[in-house]
Amino acid sequence: MNKTGKMKGRSLYIVSAFIAATLFTGCAKDKYIDEAGNLVPKTAEQDPSLPSILVNGALLHAEAFGPPDSAMVVVLHGGPGGDYRYLLKSKALADQGYRVVFYDQRGSGLSQRFPHSSYYMEVITDELQGVIDHYRTSPSQKVFLFGHSWGAMLASAFVNEHPAEIDGLVLGEPGGLVWQDVKDYVGRSWSSGTIMSESVNDATYLDQMITGKGSEHEILDYKYSLFTSEESSLLGNEGRFPFWRVGYVCNRAMFKLGDENTPDWTTNLHLYTTKVLFLYSENNQAYGREWAQRVSSGYPNVELFEVKEAGHDFPAFEKGWNHSYPVILNYLNSLK
Amino acid sequence: MNHIKPNTMKTIVKIILAGMAVLVTPGFISAQTINWGSLGKEDKHVLNLNAGWDYGVAFGTGYGYHFDIRSLNMPLVLDIGYSFPSGRDILEDFKVKIGGKISLYEIRNIHFIASVYGVFRRYENDFVRMVNFGSDLSAIIGYYRPHWFVAGEFGFDKAVVSNFRHSSAYKEIYPGVKDGWYVPPMGGNYHFGLQAGYSFRQHDFYLSFGRVTSQDWKTTPMVPYYAQVGYNFRIRTSGHKPSNATQVP
Numbered sequence: 001m002n003k004t005g006k007m008k009g010r011s012l013y014i015v016s017a018f019i020a021a022t023l024f025t026g027c028a029k030d031k032y033i034d035e036a037g038n039l040v041p042k043t044a045e046q047d048p049s050l051p052s053i054l055v056n057g058a059l060l061h062a063e064a065f066g067p068p069d070s071a072m073v074v075v076l077h078g079g080p081g082g083d084y085r086y087l088l089k090s091k092a093l094a095d096q097g098y099r100v101v102f103y104d105q106r107g108s109g110l111s112q113r114f115p116h117s118s119y120y121m122e123v124i125t126d127e128l129q130g131v132i133d134h135y136r137t138s139p140s141q142k143v144f145l146f147g148h149s150w151g152a153m154l155a156s157a158f159v160n161e162h163p164a165e166i167d168g169l170v171l172g173e174p175g176g177l178v179w180q181d182v183k184d185y186v187g188r189s190w191s192s193g194t195i196m197s198e199s200v201n202d203a204t205y206l207d208q209m210i211t212g213k214g215s216e217h218e219i220l221d222y223k224y225s226l227f228t229s230e231e232s233s234l235l236g237n238e239g240r241f242p243f244w245r246v247g248y249v250c251n252r253a254m255f256k257l258g259d260e261n262t263p264d265w266t267t268n269l270h271l272y273t274t275k276v277l278f279l280y281s282e283n284n285q286a287y288g289r290e291w292a293q294r295v296s297s298g299y300p301n302v303e304l305f306e307v308k309e310a311g312h313d314f315p316a317f318e319k320g321w322n323h324s325y326p327v328i329l330n331y332l333n334s335l336k
Numbered sequence: 337m338n339h340i341k342p343n344t345m346k347t348i349v350k351i352i353l354a355g356m357a358v359l360v361t362p363g364f365i366s367a368q369t370i371n372w373g374s375l376g377k378e379d380k381h382v383l384n385l386n387a388g389w390d391y392g393v394a395f396g397t398g399y400g401y402h403f404d405i406r407s408l409n410m411p412l413v414l415d416i417g418y419s420f421p422s423g424r425d426i427l428e429d430f431k432v433k434i435g436g437k438i439s440l441y442e443i444r445n446i447h448f449i450a451s452v453y454g455v456f457r458r459y460e461n462d463f464v465r466m467v468n469f470g471s472d473l474s475a476i477i478g479y480y481r482p483h484w485f486v487a488g489e490f491g492f493d494k495a496v497v498s499n500f501r502h503s504s505a506y507k508e509i510y511p512g513v514k515d516g517w518y519v520p521p522m523g524g525n526y527h528f529g530l531q532a533g534y535s536f537r538q539h540d541f542y543l544s545f546g547r548v549t550s551q552d553w554k555t556t557p558m559v560p561y562y563a564q565v566g567y568n569f570r571i572r573t574s575g576h577k578p579s580n581a582t583q584v585p
Contacts, residue, residue: 030519038514039500201392201423202461207557208391208431209459209468209495211523211550225509229462240462243509 033210039222040245045112052111053103055130056123061110062103064135066094071142071167071336072135074101074128076151078313081224081251083109086241086316087148089325096329098144101135105154107250109243113217119253121263125158132165144332148172148315150254153182156265156298163271168335170328172279173287173312176295177269179262189234189286189312203227220248236283236311238319266298275301277331279324283311303331368398368415369542369566372439372447373480374535375411377404381571382413388544388564391557392421392429400436412438428460433472447487449476455493463506468498468522478531487531489546494524524551527562540568 031038036046044052044059053062061083073093077084084102094100104111106127107119132143145166147155152174159166175185194200206226212219224246276299280292289306296302307314307324314320368384375382382400387393396419403412414436421429435453442448453472460466471494478487501515529546545563549556 030517031514033518033522037512038518039510041510041512196393196422198424201421201429204558205392205421205429205459207523207559208493208525209457209466209470209498209523211495211525211552211555211557213550213552213555225506226461226463229505240505245510 033222034212034216034218036218038218040218040225041110043110043112043245047110050110053131053134055134056127058106058114058127059112060103060106060127060131062101062131062134064099064101065091066099067097068099068135069137069141070097070099071144071332072099072101072132073144073146073332074103074132074135076128076145076147076154077104077108078149078151079108079247079251080105080150080254081108081247081249082150083111083244083246085109085244086313089315089321090146092325093329093332096333098332099135099141101131103131104244105250107253108247109245111247113247113249116214116249116253116256119250119257121157121257121261124154124254125161128154128158129162142167142336144168144170144335146170146172146328147174149174149312153177153265156269157263159272160265160268163268166272166274168274168332169272169276170279170331171276171296172315172324173281173284173292174295177265177298179258179264181295182258185286185291189284202229214249217247217249221245224248224251234285235313236281236285237313238311238317241313241316269298270300272299273301274335275303275331277328278302278304279307279314279327280304281307281310281312281314281320283309287312368400368413368417368437368568369531369533369540369544369564370400370413370437370568371480371482371485371533371535371540371542372411372442372449372478373445373485374482374540375402375413375570376572377402378572379538379570380404380573382415383569383571384415384417384566386419386564386566388562388566389559390419390421390431390562390564391559392423394419394421394431396420398433410438410440412436425460428458430458432456435472437474437476445480447476447478447480449478449487450474451476451491457495463503463509465501465503466498468495470495470522474527476531483535485531485533485535485542488529489531489544490526490528492524492526492551494551495522496520498522525549525557526551526553529562538570538572540566540570542566542568 036042044050044061050061051063052059075087075090077087083104091100107114143166145155152171156177176182210223278296280287292304305327307320310320314324380402384398386396396417398415398417400413400415405412417433419431420426433453433455437449437451439447439449451474455470455472457468474489474491476487476489478485498518502513525548527546527548531544533540533542543565548560548562
């Protein structure tokens with residue numbers, strides 16, 4: 001090799017060593033998408049500073065406000081897999097003397113995650129019973145449920161199992177209380193996206209950049225969170241509602257269970273004679289009074305109320321909450 | 337509109353290295369589907385238009401250069417392809433593939449083809465802007481005649497390294513989200529399917545379709561299929577004698 005050749009060889013070696021060294025030191029600070037806290041918030045078992053309670057072996061992100069011994073309102077979030085962040089305006093009930101309890105259901109929000117195979121409807125209703133038992137200070141303390149969307153379905157499933165245990169029920173747009181109604185409503189509410197729409201593109205194009213196995217919760221939750229950036233315009237919301245984390249595995253597991261078991265949560269509702277406050281929104285094009293009448297028909301004593309200037313997630317937004325709060329408060333006060 | 341932050345040496349070096357890495361690592365829907373039976377030595381340039389389902393309704397175009405490596409008797413086409421999905425904001429998301437395909441062996445009109453591509457992808461929605469460097473490697477075996485072909489393909493599309501930059505909307509949801517470069521495991525999908533096409537004069541029309549599954553072989557993308565219809569126009573260079581392949585029907 002001549003002198004020029006040797007110099008070229010040495011230069012290449014130096015450049016290669018520099019690139020390798022830079023890559024190595026750079027990679028040491030690189031991040032992993034499946035690492036807790038990088039792309040989605042840590043859950044209660046990953047971050048001990050989060051307020052939590054242990055119920056039936058699950059560490060649930062939970063908070064309670066208001067006098068501990070006064071009538072309790074347990075707030076149930078939507079999803080399945082959502083969280084209670086968007087329902088925090090309901091804290092106002094604590095100022096009216098109620099004990100207001102929030103919790104993220106297992107696998108949802110900031111609560112502990114569980115594998116797909118661990119989800120059963122009985123586990124979810126038992127968990128609600130556990131939360132009530134945790135916060136209840138005496139057998140005479142009244143318990144009200146305020147459920148929104150999936151949370152209203154869960155509340156109805158619980159009342160269907162335990163008609164005598166709940167002293168009042170506020171339901172906000174449950175998709176349905178029999179599974180076929182749930183499927184019909186979900187299908188209707190997401191029918192605005194065509195195959196060439198931005199929302200469909202946003203959801204599907206991502207699949208080539210991030211993939212996650214069933215056990216890789218961080219990746220799946222993050223992907224699912226990104227899907228929510230484009231919401232169906234049919235729902236009529238004032239904007240994008242706040243959340244912490246969407247529990248993908250929980251969501252998929254509960255829908256799979258529904259498809260397999262086709263539950264009917266109305267079989268014992270005729271035994272629940274207390275008046276139910278049933279709220280539906282003016283702007284949700286997939287719902288409406290007719291659907292509200294159909295879904296609530298299992299209850300013998302129902303007051304239907306249309307929340308004006310609001311969409312499906314009305315408790316999250318100013319107009320929706322301002323229009324519904326006085327009605328909810330009056331209802332609870334009448335049963336207190 | 338979000339952009340890549342190009343102001344650090346580390347970032348630049350990473351981009352270059354990732355680009356180099358993807359060119360030598362294993363790949364999805366080929367940027368161009370070629371009828372090797374009609375590709376003559378005088379067909380030096382291949383222009384391509386395509387449309388189909390590629391993780392969304394997508395449209396693409398490409399250019400390929402055909403190398404006549406007589407000593408090896410292995411036709412090689414180096415090409416670049418650009419595609420974008422439909423939607424409201426068509427410039428937010430796109431994919432560029434650079435690489436090539438080579439017919440490694442041919443016997444009785446059956447070709448054994450390998451294709452290797454480096455892939456640059458961009459994705460943006462209201463929550464995040466991602467750029468990704470990846471690779472796309474495929475193996476294709478097919479029966480190629482001057483006027484038609486049918487082939488099977490199997491490949492792996494890997495997202496190697498990605499940069500995330502989140503919007504203020506997502507930072508309201510999660511203020512602690514960490515922007516920056518993320519390294520493997522990012523994601524990867526296998527794909528397998530069929531190709532078929534019809535050729536005449538300088539024109540190829542083709543169809544490819546198949547299934548996509550994630551790298552764990554258990555989960556799938558939201559739509560676990562791909563499909564593409566495309567058109568190639570081969571430009572002949574003067575001074576080359578037409579090959580037998582293009583003369584014999």
